[in-house]
Each structure stands twice: as C-alpha cells, then as structure tokens.
Amino acid sequence: MSFKRTLITGGNGNLGRLIADELLALGISVIKFDIPGTEPDTVRDGETIVIGDIRDKTQVRDLFEHHKPDSVVHLASLLSGSSAQNPGAAWEINANASFHLLELAAEFNVQQFFFASTMATYGSDVPDPMPEDTPQWPANLYGATKVAVERAGIFFKQEHNLDFRCLRFPLVFSPFAPAAAVTAFPSHAFKAASDPNYSDTFVFPVAPDVGVSSMLLNDVITGTVKFMLADRADLSQHAYSLHGYFVSAGDVLAEIQRRVPSFKAEFIINETVNELLSGWPNVLIDDAARRDWGWAPEYDFVASADWLMNYFKNTR
Numbered sequence: 573m574s575f576k577r578t579l580i581t582g583g584n585g586n587l588g589r590l591i592a593d594e595l596l597a598l599g600i601s602v603i604k605f606d607i608p609g610t611e612p613d614t615v616r617d618g619e620t621i622v623i624g625d626i627r628d629k630t631q632v633r634d635l636f637e638h639h640k641p642d643s644v645v646h647l648a649s650l651l652s653g654s655s656a657q658n659p660g661a662a663w664e665i666n667a668n669a670s671f672h673l674l675e676l677a678a679e680f681n682v683q684q685f686f687f688a689s690t691m692a693t694y695g696s697d698v699p700d701p702m703p704e705d706t707p708q709w710p711a712n713l714y715g716a717t718k719v720a721v722e723r724a725g726i727f728f729k730q731e732h733n734l735d736f737r738c739l740r741f742p743l744v745f746s747p748f749a750p751a752a753a754v755t756a757f758p759s760h761a762f763k764a765a766s767d768p769n770y771s772d773t774f775v776f777p778v779a780p781d782v783g784v785s786s787m788l789l790n791d792v793i794t795g796t797v798k799f800m801l802a803d804r805a806d807l808s809q810h811a812y813s814l815h816g817y818f819v820s821a822g823d824v825l826a827e828i829q830r831r832v833p834s835f836k837a838e839f840i841i842n843e844t845v846n847e848l849l850s851g852w853p854n855v856l857i858d859d860a861a862r863r864d865w866g867w868a869p870e871y872d873f874v875a876s877a878d879w880l881m882n883y884f885k886n887t888r
C-alpha cells in the first residue's frame with residue numbers, strides 16, 4: 573500500500589470522519605467531499621474539505637484534476653430511509669453519481685476504490701446463516717442502488733483493472749445513529765439507558781426474539797482500513813460480507829437492564845420494521861474476509877454495550 577491522498581466522498585459523515593481519522597494517523601492526507609451544512613468546526617493538518625454535490629459532474633471531475641487523489645473511499649449516499657422517501661434522488665446520488673465516480677477513478681488511474689455496501693443488497697427471506705454467494709435481490713431501492721454500484725465496480729475492475737473493493741456491513745450499532753432510523757433502536761436504547769434523566773418507557777418496535785446480524789461502528793472503521801491496506805493479491809473476492817454478532821431486541825433489553833435495572837421498556841410491534849428485520853439474516857457468513865485479509869471483530873455484544881454506554885456517559 574502506498575497511498576498518499578485519499579478522496580473520501582461523504583467524508584463529513586459518520587463513517588467518513590472516523591475513517592479519515594485512521595488514514596490521517598497513518599500519514600495519508602484526505603480530501604473530504606460532502607454537501608453544504610456538513611462542514612466540520614476544525615480542519616486538521618493533512619485534511620482538505622471540499623463542499624459540493626456528488627451529482628455535479630464538473631465539480632467531481634475537478635476533485636480529481638485539482639487534488640489528484642490516489643485512492644477513493646466512496647461513502648456519499650442517501651441512506652435507506654431517505655432513499656425510500658426520495659427514490660429519484662437516491663438513484664441520482666447512489667447509483668448514477670457512483671458510476672461517474674468509478675469512470676473518473678479509472679480515467680485518473682487511482683490505485684484503489686473502496687465502496688461501502690450493505691446486507692440490504694440481499695433482500696429478505698435469505699438463508700440464515702447467509703452465504704455470500706446468495707443471490708442479491710434487494711427488497712428496497714437503497715439496496716438496489718448499492719447492488720448496482722457493486723456490479724458497476726466489478727465492471728471497472730475487470731475492464732479497466734481498477735482495484736475496486738467492497739464491504740457489506742450488517743446493522744451497525746453506533747452512537748451517531750439518526751433518531752429517525754427505525755432499525756437503529758438498539759443504539760437508541762443504549763443512549764436512552766445511559767441518560768440519568770430518561771424516565772420514559774422505551775419502545776422496541778419488534779418482537780423480543782427479533783434481531784439481525786450486527787456489529788459495532790468501531791469494527792466497521794478498523795475493518796475498513798484493514799481491508800484497504802490488504803494486499804490486492806490476497807483478495808479472492810471483489811466484495812466481502814462482515815458479521816459481528818447476533819442479538820435480539822430481548823437480548824438488548826436484558827443487557828441494558830443488567831446495567832440499569834430501573835430501565836423500563838415495552839415491545840410494541842411496528843409491522844414494517846418487524847418484517848424487515850425478521851427477513852434479514854441473523855448471521856452473515858464472513859469466512860472469506862477472515863481467511864483472505866484477517867478480518868476479526870474486536871467487539872462482541874457485551875463489549876459493544878460497554879463501549880456505547882461509556883461513550884454516551886462521557887459525551888453528555
């Protein structure tokens with residue numbers, strides 16, 4: 573690996589900021605590209621902030637001409653809720669703009685193009701544990717845009733020798749999960765439980781036995797950087813699934829109440845969320861990532877709970 577300058581699209585987002593931190597610590601400078609309103613308070617040495625819109629072809633070309641990145645971490649995206657609300661913008665941002673970015677990466681001979689994909693590319697009613705070669709028939713538009721980029725990336729790899737690499741993440745436990753993200757209720761529950769002033773009854777929108785493959789944000793970041801640094805010759809696949817652990821909504825509540833016995837909760841089933849999560853796999857088989865580039869999550873569920881509770885307590 574000999575990157576010197578990485579373009580991170582969606583660089584001011586949750587994953588982008590943290591991946592940038594890791595790259596900066598390795599001495600790699602970063603160009604963070606993101607939309608207006610995401611500007612960070614401070615800009616560090618080695619960091620360049622460019623504000624714009626990934627749909628603006630002229631501006632994105634200028635990123636390559638002016639900043640000359642030797643690698644790309646492509647994270648800019650509408651997430652699943654926003655994609656459902658605005659399908660046209662989702663296709664423009666997630667699919668069309670990604671295709672243009674891949675074209676430019678190939679044209680400017682970047683060394684590597686990393687893409688963040690998702691288990692939502694697989695749709696529902698998949699085998700569980702789920703092998704990676706399960707057919708990808710996503711159940712929503714967000715997943716459809718992501719699988720489109722996976723296929724386009726493979727095209728550029730095969731036709732233009734672009735070092736396209738992709739990870740499919742499960743549900744991510746994160747302190748930054750937006751309040752509106754309905755599937756992020758485990759992260760929301762930990763946040764509520766760590767607040768001494770929280771006196772409501774927390775609502776889990778699924779049945780106690782429902783859950784999905786999950787992992788902590790920290791492992792998403794370290795896993796991504798480890799994958800980026802892996803030798804291309806060691807990678808037998810274009811894309812790899814990652815898995816941390818399975819926990820049900822009931823497991824989340826039990827773990828919280830073990831720490832905060834006064835935490836009150838009830839299970840009021842939201843059919844849409846319950847059905848969505850019930851259809852997703854509890855276990856993503858990630859043997860290939862473990863074998864090819866040494867993927868191993870550092871955080872099991874209890875360690876994730878520890879980390880989240882501490883984070884929320886220390887940042888209040």
Ligand SMILES: NC(=O)c1ccc[n+]([C@@H]2O[C@H](COP(=O)([O-])OP(=O)(O)OC[C@H]3O[C@@H](n4cnc5c(N)ncnc54)[C@H](O)[C@@H]3O)[C@@H](O)[C@H]2O)c1
Nearest residue numbers: 582584585586587606625626647648649688689690741744
């Ligand atoms: N966090 C997860 O649970 C998870 C799971 C699977 C995959 N992913 C993928 O990882 C990537 C990063 O996710 P995140 O959790 O950091 O989300 P995020 O919303 O914090 O980051 C996405 C970034 O893209 C930017 N963006 C949106 N539209 C843009 C546009 N038109 N032009 C330029 N930038 C634009 C947003 O402003 C945001 O900063 C996304 O591609 C997401 O699909 C995330």
